Amino acid sequence: MQRRMRIVSIGAAVAASGMLVATGIAPQATAANDTSEMMVTKGFRKAVTTAGINEHLQALQTIAGGSNRVSGTPRYDASVDYVKGRMQAAGYQVTVQPFQFVYNADVAPAVLQRISPNPAAWTDGPDFASMTYSGNGDVTASLYAVNLTIPPPATPGASPSGCAAADFSGFPAGSIALIQRGTCDFRVKALNAQAAGAAGVVIMNEGQPGRTGVLSGTLSSPGVTIPVVGATFAVGDSLRNGVTNGSTNSVVRLKVERVNEPRTTYNVIAETPGGDPNNVVVVGAHLDSVPRGPGINDNGSGSAAILEVAEAYAAQERTPTSKLRFAWWGAEEFGLLGSNYYVANLSQADRDKIALNLNFDMVGSPNYVRFVYDGDNSAFPVGPGAALGPEGSGAIEATFHDYFDAVGLQSSETPFSGRSDYGPFIAVGIPAGGLFTGAEGVKTAAEAAVYGGTAGESYDKCYHLFCDGFTNVNQKGLDEMSDAIAHTVLVYSRRDFVKSPLLDPVQPVTASLSGGEGGGLHEEHELDAS
Numbered sequence: 414m415q416r417r418m419r420i421v422s423i424g425a426a427v428a429a430s431g432m433l434v435a436t437g438i439a440p441q442a443t444a445a446n447d448t449s450e451m452m453v454t455k456g457f458r459k460a461v462t463t464a465g466i467n468e469h470l471q472a473l474q475t476i477a478g479g480s481n482r483v484s485g486t487p488r489y490d491a492s493v494d495y496v497k498g499r500m501q502a503a504g505y506q507v508t509v510q511p512f513q514f515v516y517n518a519d520v521a522p523a524v525l526q527r528i529s530p531n532p533a534a535w536t537d538g539p540d541f542a543s544m545t546y547s548g549n550g551d552v553t554a555s556l557y558a559v560n561l562t563i564p565p566p567a568t569p570g571a572s573p574s575g576c577a578a579a580d581f582s583g584f585p586a587g588s589i590a591l592i593q594r595g596t597c598d599f600r601v602k603a604l605n606a607q608a609a610g611a612a613g614v615v616i617m618n619e620g621q622p623g624r625t626g627v628l629s630g631t632l633s634s635p636g637v638t639i640p641v642v643g644a645t646f647a648v649g650d651s652l653r654n655g656v657t658n659g660s661t662n663s664v665v666r667l668k669v670e671r672v673n674e675p676r677t678t679y680n681v682i683a684e685t686p687g688g689d690p691n692n693v694v695v696v697g698a699h700l701d702s703v704p705r706g707p708g709i710n711d712n713g714s715g716s717a718a719i720l721e722v723a724e725a726y727a728a729q730e731r732t733p734t735s736k737l738r739f740a741w742w743g744a745e746e747f748g749l750l751g752s753n754y755y756v757a758n759l760s761q762a763d764r765d766k767i768a769l770n771l772n773f774d775m776v777g778s779p780n781y782v783r784f785v786y787d788g789d790n791s792a793f794p795v796g797p798g799a800a801l802g803p804e805g806s807g808a809i810e811a812t813f814h815d816y817f818d819a820v821g822l823q824s825s826e827t828p829f830s831g832r833s834d835y836g837p838f839i840a841v842g843i844p845a846g847g848l849f850t851g852a853e854g855v856k857t858a859a860e861a862a863v864y865g866g867t868a869g870e871s872y873d874k875c876y877h878l879f880c881d882g883f884t885n886v887n888q889k890g891l892d893e894m895s896d897a898i899a900h901t902v903l904v905y906s907r908r909d910f911v912k913s914p915l916l917d918p919v920q921p922v923t924a925s926l927s928g929g930e931g932g933g934l935h936e937e938h939e940l941d942a943s
Contacts, residue, residue, distance in 0.1 A: 451819050453907070454900040460725040461899040463892045467883075469499075469717035470709055474883045477707030484701040484744040484751075485516040485676035492700050492716075496681045496741050499720060503727040505683035505739070512754040514744050515635060516676040517546050518704040523642055524668035525615065527652065528553060538627070538705060538878055541615070541644040543669045544599060545631035545747060548638040551668040552612040557588040559606070561657040562595070563650070565620030570595055570797050572619050575602035578609070586610030589665050591652055594619040594643075596797075600632045603641045613667040614641040617649020623855040629703070629877045631748055640669035678743040680751045683723065685906075688736030694905045695738045695770045696722070697752065697834050699745030706879040710886050711852070715773035716741055718895045722902055733906040735768060742834045745774075752834035756841060764841055768910035769809060772835035772847035773898060778873040780866040781850035781890035783897075784827035785813040786835070788846045791921035793828040800831035803839050805915030809846030809901075811922045816900050822893060823863050823925040827851075844915050848894050850887075852876045863926050 476482060476491045483489055493509060500507050522537040535541055560580045562572040572595025574580065584590070590606040592614060599616060606614045618624050628643025644652075654661040681700065698715030702708020723739045742751035756764070772786075789807030793799040802810075806829065817824040827849050830836075835845035851872025861868035875881040 450900075450904055454903045457725065457729065457903045458896045458899045460729060461722050461895055463888055463895065465721040465724065466717045466891060466895060469720050470713050470883055470886065473713045473717065474707055474709055477702070481704050481706055482700070482702040482708055483518060483704050484678035484747065485514070489678060489701055489743070493679050493681055493741075493743075496700065496716070496720060500681070500683040500723060500739070503724050504686065505723065505727065506686060508682045510680040510682060510755065511677050512680070512743070512751065513675055513677050514747060514750045515546075515673060517635075517671055517673045517747070519543055520670045520672050523670075524551075524666060525642060525644065525648070526666040528664040528666055530663065533651070535644070535648050540627060540648050541642045542627055542629045543671060544603075544616070544628075544641045544643055546635055546637060546673070547632060547641040547669050547671060549670050550613060550640040551666075552589065552640065553664065553666040554612045555585065555588045556591055556615075556652060556661045556663040556665045557584055558591045558653050558656045558658055558661050559584070561591070561593045561653060563620070563653070563657050565624075565646075566595070569619060569621050569624055572596060575605055578605055581605060581609035584609040584611070585660075587612050589613040589615065589667055591649060591661065592616045593649070594624065594628060598633065599628075599630045599641075599643070600637065603632055603637045603639070607637060607639050611639060613639050615644055615649065615652065615665075615667065616641065617644045617652075618646040620646040620650075626853045626871065633748060635673060640667050642667065642669065678751070680743050680755055681741040682755075683739045685726070685733050685737045688733035688906070689909070689911070690736055691766045692735040692910050693738050693767045694735045694902070695740055695767055695838070696902055697740040697742060697770060698773045699743075699751065699834055700741040701743055701746050702881075703746045703877045705877055706875070706881045709882050710777050710779075710873055711775050711876060711881060712745070714775060714777035714886055714891060718773055718776055718891070718898055721895065722899050725899070726902070726906070731906070734909050735906055737902065737906050745834055749832075749834055749836055753837045756837040764843065767838070767843050769805060769905065769915060770835050770838040770843055770845040771809070771901065771905075772833055772845060774833040774847070774849060775852060775873070776848055776850050776894040776898070777886035777888075777891040778850035778852070779885055779887045780856050780870055780872045780874070781887050782856065782860050782864050782872060783817060783822060783824045783890075783893060784849040784851060785810055785824050785924060786846050786849065787826040787829045788844070789917055789922045790829060791923065792826040798830055799828045800836070800839060802829050803842045803844045804917055805844030806839065806846055807917035807922045808915045809844060811918055812901055812904065813846065813848060813897060814922065814924055816897050818925055820896070825860065825926045826924045848897060850890050850894060859926070
């Protein structure tokens, strides 16, 4: 398929994509987009209701049972059974795809204490958290600061702390390393500390606005044998005792106890009976939660929204041009494992049949913003924190922005980081896009002026915590975002991508509200510091 050839004229863009070419100003109404497409999707958007989505959210809350829905547990399996049953009842062709992974989670709450001077104890969850694939241990030792940048660098992700073996020159073996987020993978920092003889590692957040909260990160895979936790900037700043490099004169206790074992979990894949099998739109959301909570916003909201869209589509007995393939991914919170497994096990011929991937990961954040993935990299250029959007990703971005503009709602851009389940798709050249309402990032004053909510607070104060239950979901935001999902799914279900492949507009695709950091990213599977 030639969907990735960049077009050379605005006229060609309109002819090839049937969509508005976005420019540096807010998109304007067009007959093709605002009249034809909006009228076509109006009835479908009305059929996709928050009442229907909430039915699914309440079911997931009940399945969690006051605990969680982590992949590799019976509660996740019950989530799979729920989605499978609903999709089969709606008439979809459903496949449950098993795969194995290394399950790694806390057996007991981690411990972080300062023994001396000025004894203090911090709380597991809001103050610090053990990192996925951390080693186990209970150590009490002197704390050593490793090349910290205080005050934090002006550019987020610029702190080099712990990224080079030379940072540990003079490091006393047996000490606990205090390292700052920035520049390189958390795994690199931890392995460098381990090689220098560290007994444990505390990785503090970097300190810029939006980068102060707890780091619920991952070390990517087994191999780190010492305990590693991620902490807020405030905790790290207190622990360093005024020191940026060298002994902090503090004695710290660090304890991590995690289970680490192979388990089986599942993806749920459901297809429309009709539609061209050589012309597939994959609509995905991850179904699992983190161990700390039920995950009703992250990502019950995305899972429930696409389930409601799929049921409404079937109820209206629509016959798609492109085959719709709805997917609920497992083990996303362990590092995008389900979507990675799915894409890796497709033949090249089957990959070529996928026209695009739509991804919905958190669409009901309580302090929400209407974020659209920056598929053309115009707001967040390729580099640390922003992955390359394959040809067509900008066109998907434009579809979402154009929809919001047509209904009188502003939208913003969020980095195309690859850190949610669209990542494996763009890695093999499949265009992707989606929506996001924000996680641990901090809402700006400009965003609060447009979207409401509270400036200076995170988009989701319950991100990756026990309080991420049904009442954590913003119903107004969920309603707005689910309408955008319904519109886009229906528009793309009607398109023949074999004859009319996705092509990016020549001009940059720009949100009606530009600027800012674009929202917090999902650090539970964040490998690096950007």
